[in-house]
Amino acid sequence: MTTRPTNLPPTETRLASLVADWSADGETFKQVPWGKAMMWIFLLSDTFVFSSFLVGYMTVRMSAVEAWPNTSEVFALTIGGQHIPLVLIAIMTFILITSSGTMAMAVNCAYQHKRKQAAVLMLATALLGVSFVGMQVFEWSKLIVEEGVRPWSNPVGAAQFGACFFMITGFHGLHVSAGVIYLMVVAAKLWRGHYDQPQRADPGNYQIVEVAGLYWHFVDLVWVFIFAFFYLW
Amino acid sequence: MSLQNSSGLGSPSQDPLDSANLSQERGTECPAASNNHAQQHPIGLYLKVWLLLFVLSSLSYSVDYLQLQGMLRWSLIILFMLLKAGLIISVFMHMFWERVALVYAILLPPLCLLALIALMAIEANYTFANRLAFFSF
Numbered sequence: 001m002t003t004r005p006t007n008l009p010p011t012e013t014r015l016a017s018l019v020a021d022w023s024a025d026g027e028t029f030k031q032v033p034w035g036k037a038m039m040w041i042f043l044l045s046d047t048f049v050f051s052s053f054l055v056g057y058m059t060v061r062m063s064a065v066e067a068w069p070n071t072s073e074v075f076a077l078t079i080g081g082q083h084i085p086l087v088l089i090a091i092m093t094f095i096l097i098t099s100s101g102t103m104a105m106a107v108n109c110a111y112q113h114k115r116k117q118a119a120v121l122m123l124a125t126a127l128l129g130v131s132f133v134g135m136q137v138f139e140w141s142k143l144i145v146e147e148g149v150r151p152w153s154n155p156v157g158a159a160q161f162g163a164c165f166f167m168i169t170g171f172h173g174l175h176v177s178a179g180v181i182y183l184m185v186v187a188a189k190l191w192r193g194h195y196d197q198p199q200r201a202d203p204g205n206y207q208i209v210e211v212a213g214l215y216w217h218f219v220d221l222v223w224v225f226i227f228a229f230f231y232l233w
Numbered sequence: 234m235s236l237q238n239s240s241g242l243g244s245p246s247q248d249p250l251d252s253a254n255l256s257q258e259r260g261t262e263c264p265a266a267s268n269n270h271a272q273q274h275p276i277g278l279y280l281k282v283w284l285l286l287f288v289l290s291s292l293s294y295s296v297d298y299l300q301l302q303g304m305l306r307w308s309l310i311i312l313f314m315l316l317k318a319g320l321i322i323s324v325f326m327h328m329f330w331e332r333v334a335l336v337y338a339i340l341l342p343p344l345c346l347l348a349l350i351a352l353m354a355i356e357a358n359y360t361f362a363n364r365l366a367f368f369s370f
C-alpha cells in the first residue's frame with residue numbers, strides 16, 4: 001500500500017486539479033456523484049456532533065475531582081468463571097469491524113454488478129449491526145440495573161461518568177440502528193431490481209450501495225474513537 | 234501490496250487535467266457503471282485491510298488487557314486509533330482514490346476541532362483548580 005496507483009495524477013497535477021476545481025466558477029466536485037458528495041458533507045457535520053460529545057467528555061473528565069471509574073473493571077465480564085476485563089466492548093469492536101468488512105465486500109460486488117450478492121452482504125452487515133445494538137442493550141441494562149449507574153451519579157466514581165457514557169454510546173447506538181434500517185432498505189431495493197428499472201434516469205447504477213457504505217464505515221470510524229477515548233483511556 | 238489494477242476514475246472525463254493522466258485507465262472500466270465515478274478495487278486489498286483492522290483492534294485491546302499505564306498506554310492507544318481510522322477512511326471509504334477537491338473539503342475542516350480541544354482543556358484545568366481551591370473533598 002505504499003505505492004500510489006499509477007493511474008492517479010502526480011502530486012503537482014493533483015494540486016493543480018484542486019485549484020482548478022475550486023476556481024472553476026462551476027461544479028466543484030467534478031465527477032463525484034451528488035449522492036456521494038452529499039453523504040460526505042453529512043458525515044462531516046456528524047463528525048462535529050460526535051467531536052463535541054467527545055470534547056465535552058474530555059472537559060468533564062479533566063475537571064472531575066473524584067476519581068474516574070475504571071472502565072476496564074466496569075465493563076468486565078465473568079465468562080466461565082474467568083474474569084476478563086473489557087471483554088464485551090472488545091467483542092463489540094470486532095463485530096463492528098467485521099460488519100465494515102462485509103460492507104466493503106458489498107460495495108465491491110455492487111460495482112461488479114453482482115446484485116444479489118451485494119444485497120446478501122448488505123443484509124449480513126445489517127445483522128451484525130443488530131447484534132452490536134443488542135450487546136449495547138445488554139451493556140446498558142447491566143450498568144443501570146446491576147451497577148446502579150445513572151446520568152447524575154454512580155457508585156463507582158466521578159458522577160460525570162454516567163452522563164458521558166449514556167450520551168456518547170447512546171448517540172452512537174442510534175446511528176447504528178439508523179444504519180441498519182438504511183442498509184436493509186437499500187438491500188431490499190437492490191434485491192428487487194429497483195435500481196435496474198428502465199424508467200430510472202440511470203438504470204443499472206448501484207452507486208447507492210457505496211453511499212450507504214460510506215455511512216456504515218463512518219459509524220465504525222466513530223466507534224474507533226469512542227473505543228480509544230472512552231473505554232481504553 | 235499493489236494497487237496497479239485499481240481504477241480510481243472509470244469514466245471518460247471531460248476535464249483536461251484528468252484525461253491527460255488517466256487515459257491508460259480506459260480499458261478497465263466497468264461497462265455497466267460507465268457514467269459514474271467507479272470505485273473498483275481488487276477484493277484482496279479489502280481483505281488485507283480487514284485483517285489489518287482486526288490485528289490493530291486486538292493490539293489496542295491488549296493495551297488494556299496487559300494493563301499498560303501512563304504515557305506508553307496513551308501513546309499506543311492514539312497510535313492504533315489513528316492507524317485504524319486512516320485505514321477505514323482511505324481504503325474502505327475510498328478517500329485514497331477520491332478527487333482532491335473533495336478530499337480537502339472533507340478532511341481539512343475537522344482540523345479546527347484542535348482549537349476547540351485546546352480551549353476546552355484550558356477551561357477544564359481552570360475548573361479543576363477552582364474546585365480544588367474552593368470545595369473541600
